[in-house]
Amino acid sequence: MTENWKPDRTLLSVPIYKSLADQIADAILDGRVADRTRMTPQRQLAEELKISVQTVSRAYEELSRRNLLSGEAGRGTFVKRPQADRGPPFTLERVPDLIDLSILKPVCEELHMERMATALSRLAAGVPLRVVHAFRPESATSRYRAAALTWLKTCGVETSPYNVCLTNGATPALAVALLTVAPPGSLVATEVFGHHSLKPLASYMGIGIVGLDVDDEGLVPDGLERACVDGKLRALFMQPTVINPVSTMLSEDRRRRIAAIVEKHDLLVIENDPLGPLISDRPPPFFAYAPTRTFYVTSLTKIVMPGLRIGYLVAPQRFVATATNRHLVTNWMATPLLEELATGWIEDGTALSLVDWQRQALRSRHRIFQSKLGKVPHSTHPQSLHAWIPTPEGFTDAGFAAHARSLGVAVATASSFLANDRLPYPAIRVSLGSVSEEALGLGLDTIASVLQAPPEAPLPA
Template sequence: MTIWQPDPTLIRRPAYLSLADQIARAIHDGHLPHGTRLPPHRKLAYDLGLSVQTVSRAYEELIRRDLVSGEIGRGSFVQTMRREVEPPYLPERLGELIDLSILKPVCEPMHLEELKGALTWLGSNLPSSSGLSFRPNVVFPRHRAAATEWLKLCGLNVPAQNISVTNGATAAMTVALMSVAPPGSTVATEALGHHTLIPLSTYLGFHLHGLPVDKEGILPQALDQACQGSDIRAIFVQPSVINPTAMLMGSQRRSDLVDVARKHDLAIIEGDVLGPLVDAGLSPIAAIAPERTLYYTSFTKNTVPGLRIGYLVAPDRYVAAVANRHLVSNWMATPMVAEIATKWVTDGTAIRLVEWQRDALLRRQAIVREVMGEGSYLTHERALHIWIPLPDNRAEDGFVAQARLQGVAIAPGMSFRTSDAPWRPAVRVSLGSTTENELRAGLGVISRLLISEAEHLLLAI
């Protein structure tokens, strides 16, 4: 059987990485389907005029990218059906690597001091109910009351009984999806959306339908058309800057999406983890369609990562379902962390940290403009990241690998892709996960990679 072969005339230095990029591109383009056996190292080396060591390093790089599996005694095989979806970010920072892969707010020593102070306060003021009770209805009424005040800053005026306190945004999103999307149903979302949705759809048994987007997000007409041929029960959107392309959905687009959702009786899940950080004067979708929108926000992306508490707002029709699914999946949010959140909301610490974050992001965005110029990326002045479409459809995996070899970690755009439609390779770069000096250095590496051929930047093997 004849299979696709690498083109030796396209091999550049470092040869192993160039070869790996060619094979990765062939896998992504469908020329090498799942299960294809790759040529033995020695044969491919002979065919391409390379050393066996070079081919071995290329195969090792493909195994690292989870595109190939090596089986002792049988050979190397294309592996495109992953058992588990890997996160787009590094699970831990390695050595001297500048980690621009993980999305987090800007943090300085004062954030840790704020947390230490809150824990000291908690040691003297912990209510017995927060330490000793198993009953959420005993622990959380006071916290839900504080949540109503915070949600007003997010543009929502909702009764306390419609609010669930959760262990952050991921718990809120999971409970919301469990409440509106039964197994076998379909959830529509942005074609470039939340990376956690992809594994969640597998674990919870619903299907994902990625819809075309423009500079304001999902196209309402595309949603309308999709609803006519699929069992779409809900739509998941991130309209306020936290989405991969950092777009901000305008008021008319929000209203148009609501019209389509009402026409087809869809539930809407609105992820708004930046909350009051994005002070654009736009009403949340939940304020436009309160009867069908489950809205969640949290504190980890706009105050400090350790404050893992979120608020999930549900319409009356879903309140019981949300409460029951929260009980079976989490029982209740961690009471002692909720105590800190409530204290910070009521004494003004939380909004003060949000305002500090706004100023910090303005400085980071200025560094981006200084190093990257204008026009080669997508972002927003309140965004924690930039989205960089790659020029000339350069191989995404190869670009990420080249950045790693230069000491910079970035997130591959493929991790956010929920649709099989053709798309332009891209990467996401976090702005808040390092110091300003490291950010400037990391962006410098990325900028040079964007405008230079890889062989001029990297040493040969």
């Protein structure tokens, strides 16, 4: 293994393969075995420890499952020390005078304050008992579920009220879905540029992530097919409709092809679709092509109002009980006050009117973007909340982001969304709805100036 460290046979215990794997894992994580160290061949280590080759093989497999080893054809097995968790792509703290284009938010103006104030005033005049006394999850009344079905229908999803789980936004719904489809030790595939919280969430659950190729349209079906060859893949996590970092939208033909692959290889699917009805030219959601295999997630947060953290998880019939149990132990129930607000807005049309308003507001934001950066290589959609910009040759995405921040503008880096360990190319994601139109124009001017500058960040003063 190394001259300074080898596994100690006297410390092995039953089951031996796991005990051996734990010893090696501890040595990797505390630095006694360096990253990229070539592991001792299995037969040699078995002889040294006086155990079977099969036991060593199982230990190495366990370490690979923990993402601590990687095999390279013709070369052997190497240590793969885990990288520190990538932080979120956005800036967590509020920084005075910083134009924050890193966080993905819808456009939010005085109109939204007025709508919320009106809704709260109406509730204050007659607070329903179910909001005050709600304590058990079954207090999600039939009225709330009926509103959820109405909203899901605008997203293109037809389902039963018993298949819907009401959640505090999309993030808890995605966590519940992942807990349901992928037990510890399994593998889940996703786009190489995917959801920023998926990889750390999966690592906490002991789930491996496989990044799949994407092109100008999104997920490449042939890449998914290749990933299924060894039969180890359990599920596919996908963002097929504009919300993905590259802002692509899968065609109906591609959705059908992926659905066929999913069926052929007996995969489950998590579809994250928080933009729902905002995207007017969208095909039917992937759920429509594989309803018995797809966990569909949407919410009101990204398209109605940021503070309205209510989401809906639709589970296939055979997984309803499992998903419900996972939601109980992780979230218990959605917040009744927010359920009441969301339901009222769905019923009286406020929610859809705010979606229409958002669509118009984004049209103006995209005009600003095109006037400032339309000539540089980028990908976006007319109703997307963001744009994706590959950085010029010589820049790293982190270097570009640091340079922009030193000039007062925050952007998200491609590395924050990376499912694999290797970045296909450096890029940045620019949010179009997180600041005022004036600040957006100034921020995009700064980004334009960095794109034209040599790839060298200024020295600190």
